[in-house]
Every structure is written in structure tokens, then in C-alpha cells.
Amino acid sequence: MINIDLIELLERAKAAAANAYAPYSGYKVGSAVLSSEGSIFTGCNVENASYSLTICAERNAIFNAVASGQKSFLALAVYVDSTRNFPPCGACRQVMSEFAPSLKVIFGNRNEVVETTLAELLPGAFSLHDA
Numbered sequence: 001m002i003n004i005d006l007i008e009l010l011e012r013a014k015a016a017a018a019n020a021y022a023p024y025s026g027y028k029v030g031s032a033v034l035s036s037e038g039s040i041f042t043g044c045n046v047e048n049a050s051y052s053l054t055i056c057a058e059r060n061a062i063f064n065a066v067a068s069g070q071k072s073f074l075a076l077a078v079y080v081d082s083t084r085n086f087p088p089c090g091a092c093r094q095v096m097s098e099f100a101p102s103l104k105v106i107f108g109n110r111n112e113v114v115e116t117t118l119a120e121l122l123p124g125a126f127s128l129h130d131a
């Protein structure tokens with residue numbers, strides 16, 4: 001059984017946020033995802049002068065994990081270096097749902113931490129997997 005330490009995961013997300021490339025929005029976001037095998041993968045947001053090419057921290061963390069062979073996840077953390085709250089965007093919620101419908105989610109900023117689940121964040125998710 002894998003121990004899920006959400007606060008440690010949030011610390012890893014915070015460390016990843018330091019590497020964010022966010023010259024346009026100014027919001028440096030980091031994410032860390034815990035695989036079912038117990039490994040942690042991180043990502044940060046990477047913006048672009050052609051704004052729509054920007055990718056969120058959460059998707060970078062998940063894609064990083066998939067590129068290393070992990071396709072099942074227990075928990076995901078998001079940290080933004082701000083006083084604004086950053087719950088995961090809709091696109092990232094859908095990507096989480098692809099790999100981890102019962103994911104635990106923690107998000108935090110300089111002042112506040114919120115623990116929730118993907119089921120709460122994305123009820124009625126679209127899927128092509130058989131139920």
C-alpha cells in the first residue's frame with residue numbers, strides 16, 4: 001500500500017513552480033503527481049508568445065509521468081506562487097480523468113491549502129472507458 005502524503009506532494013509542486021516559464025501571466029504554477037507505483041513526477045506551466053500554446057503545470061506533470069511509463073495515479077498537487085487560488089482548469093481535469101478517475105487533489109498558494117477529489121471537481125466526466 002502506497003502512503004499518500006499530500007503535504008509532501010504540495011511541497012514538490014511548490015519546488016516545480018520555481019521553474020515555471022510565465023513571463024506573460026506572471027503566475028508561476030507547479031504540479032506533482034503520485035503514481036500508483038509510488039513515484040512522483042513534476043511539471044510547471046510553460047507559456048508562449050502565441051498564448052494558446054501555453055501548457056498548464058498539471059498536464060506537464062501527468063505527461064511527464066506517462067512518458068516514464070506511469071499511467072495510473074493516486075494524487076495530484078498544484079501550487080501557485082500567488083495569493084490567488086488556482087484550482088485545476090477544466091482541460092487539466094479532463095486529462096486527470098483519463099488516467100485517474102478516483103484521484104485525490106490538493107491545491108495551494110502562499111496562504112491557503114484545499115484538499116478535494118477529482119470526482120468533486122469533475123462530476124459527470126466524459127469517458128470512452130467501459131464502466
Ligand code: THU
Pocket residue numbers: 022025027029044045046047054055056057058086087088089092
Ligand atoms: N495554469 C496552470 O498551470 N494550471 C491551471 O490549472 C490553471 C492555469 C497556468 C496557465 C498560464 O500559464 C497561467 O497559469 C495563467 O492562466
